[in-house]
Amino acid sequence: MHIVDRRLNPGGKSLENRQRFLRRAKALVQRAVYESSQNRDIQDILKGGEISIPIDGTEEPRFHRGPEGVHEHILPGNKDFIEGDILPRPESGGGRGRAGGEGSGEDAFRFILTREEFLDLFLDDLELPDLAKKRLTTTDQPNPVRSGYSVTGSPANLAINRTMRLAMMRRVALHRPKPETVAELEAEAAECKDEERRAALEAEIKVLESKVRRIPYIDPIDIRYRRFENEPKPVAQAVMFCLMDVSGSMSEHMKDLAKRFYMLLYIFLTRQYRRVEIVFIRHTDVAEEVDEETFFRSPATGGTQVSSALEAMRRIVHDRFPPSDWNIYAAQASDGDNAYSDNATAAALLTNSILPVSQYFAYLEVGEARSVAISSGSALWSLYERIQVGWPVLSMRRVSDRSQIYPVFHDLFQRRAAETRSG
Numbered sequence: 001m002h003i004v005d006r007r008l009n010p011g012g013k014s015l016e017n018r019q020r021f022l023r024r025a026k027a028l029v030q031r032a033v034y035e036s037s038q039n040r041d042i043q044d045i046l047k048g049g050e051i052s053i054p055i056d057g058t059e060e061p062r063f064h065r066g067p068e069g070v071h072e073h074i075l076p077g078n079k080d081f082i083e084g085d086i087l088p089r090p091e092s093g094g095g096r097g098r099a100g101g102e103g104s105g106e107d108a109f110r111f112i113l114t115r116e117e118f119l120d121l122f123l124d125d126l127e128l129p130d131l132a133k134k135r136l137t138t139t140d141q142p143n144p145v146r147s148g149y150s151v152t153g154s155p156a157n158l159a160i161n162r163t164m165r166l167a168m169m170r171r172v173a174l175h176r177p178k179p180e181t182v183a184e185l186e187a188e189a190a191e192c193k194d195e196e197r198r199a200a201l202e203a204e205i206k207v208l209e210s211k212v213r214r215i216p217y218i219d220p221i222d223i224r225y226r227r228f229e230n231e232p233k234p235v236a237q238a239v240m241f242c243l244m245d246v247s248g249s250m251s252e253h254m255k256d257l258a259k260r261f262y263m264l265l266y267i268f269l270t271r272q273y274r275r276v277e278i279v280f281i282r283h284t285d286v287a288e289e290v291d292e293e294t295f296f297r298s299p300a301t302g303g304t305q306v307s308s309a310l311e312a313m314r315r316i317v318h319d320r321f322p323p324s325d326w327n328i329y330a331a332q333a334s335d336g337d338n339a340y341s342d343n344a345t346a347a348a349l350l351t352n353s354i355l356p357v358s359q360y361f362a363y364l365e366v367g368e369a370r371s372v373a374i375s376s377g378s379a380l381w382s383l384y385e386r387i388q389v390g391w392p393v394l395s396m397r398r399v400s401d402r403s404q405i406y407p408v409f410h411d412l413f414q415r416r417a418a419e420t421r422s423g
Contacts, residue, residue, distance in 0.1 A: 022117065028053040033118060052110040144228040153225025167222040176215040177208040238327040238359075239277040240269055241313050244295065245334035247284040247304040254366040258333035259296055260405045261364055265331055266292070268413065279316060283309035285339075289316065305342045306334065306380065310349040323357040330354065333364045336378025343383050350384075355391045362412045367400040 022029060032051040081087070149159055182205060189201040242262050246255065269276045280295035281287055284302030287309040309332070317328060338346065355361060363384055381396065388394045397408045 145231045147229040149224040150227040157226040159224045162224040167218045241330040243309045243332040246282045246300040248301045249337040257366040287312040306338045307345040314353045331362045336380040361394045363396045365398045
């Protein structure tokens with residue numbers, strides 16, 4: 001037995017079926033989304049588009065009649081097998097998806113994702129770690145809450161139960177005749193043989209009908225609407241500092257990796273969180289706060305002093321984002337090069353000023369493709385590794401290829417259980 005839903009859909013007629021399919025095949029679609037994003041340009045990294053999943057992932061569950069009782073079947077014989085033979089296992093893929101004369105293959109189901117669907121799947125299980133609710137009274141996000149009833153309002157907010165209750169109370173108070181009473185009098189008048197009695201009944205019926213017309217079933221004074229008031233809803237205030245090395249030691253490949261990481265971070269923050277400020281700081285041997293356009297697209301070159309970026313962050317936190325009111329996060333991308341004389345200054349800034357007020361500090365070290373140096377660790381990596389021992393809020397990852405960006409980003413910002421974060 002198969003159950004087929006043939007109800008007509010309104011306007012965008014396959015929307016609900018499409019959403020149901022995405023929920024059912026979420027794991028397969030999510031993996032396809034991750035893979036398709038790895039080879040895109042930065043400006044197109046999170047646009048919608050065509051993706052494909054194995055055709056096995058499109059199968060739908062069906063209702064069928066279960067076996068009942070005992071059944072006997074007589075099947076035709078064959079020339080190849082007898083009772084007790086073991087059937088060989090089919091080859092991988094079972095011949096499914098083979099193109100004629102081209103060997104084995106796998107069919108793929110292709111469809112188009114909108115940008116909103118792409119983003120929902122791409123950012124599904126990410127969050128800022130240890131986001132605390134600080135200074136909740138200074139929020140600007142209204143939350144509508146029920147606040148009694150009013151005599152005016154939108155038809156969508158009509159309180160039917162309250163309206164009918166008030167109407168019934170008014171009818172009872174004014175002694176509005178019931179339809180059953182009028183019907184009984186009419187039936188009695190129709191069967192009455194006494195002319196005087198019939199005339200009296202008809203007069204009484206007219207009085208009651210007149211009273212019914214004067215006292216309506218529902219009067220405008222009975223109508224009530226649900227009333228809502230906007231109540232401030234607690235919203236966490238957070239600021240993310242993006243620190244990027246743009247010195248001469250950063251090759252175009254390294255800058256591309258760093259920009260891809262920050263592009264993911266930027267879209268993740270602006271989409272998932274309402275009250276998150278983003279501060280862009282780029283540095284060579286000097287640091288400067290820049291806007292989004294300059295951070296992602298304007299070229300720069302020079303020497304390397306990591307402490308200049310850390311000092312700029314410390315100063316901005318002091319001037320604009322007091323730690324008592326803001327959750328402070330930072331993400332730093334660098335190739336690991338730093339002036340040897342600057343390491344002590346950078347370490348002091350981190351341990352004394354930055355990490356004590358930060359909820360989370362992510363360090364991403366970028367390297368050339370198939371580089372050996374990145375596996376052994378740079379001077380900056382070694383410095384941060386020593387600092388990390390006493391500061392678990394500092395997380396460190398390495399990447400040298402585009403395909404590693406999303407796994408690393410997901411690892412840094414994946415949703416964690418509360419006990420894991422507290423430990």
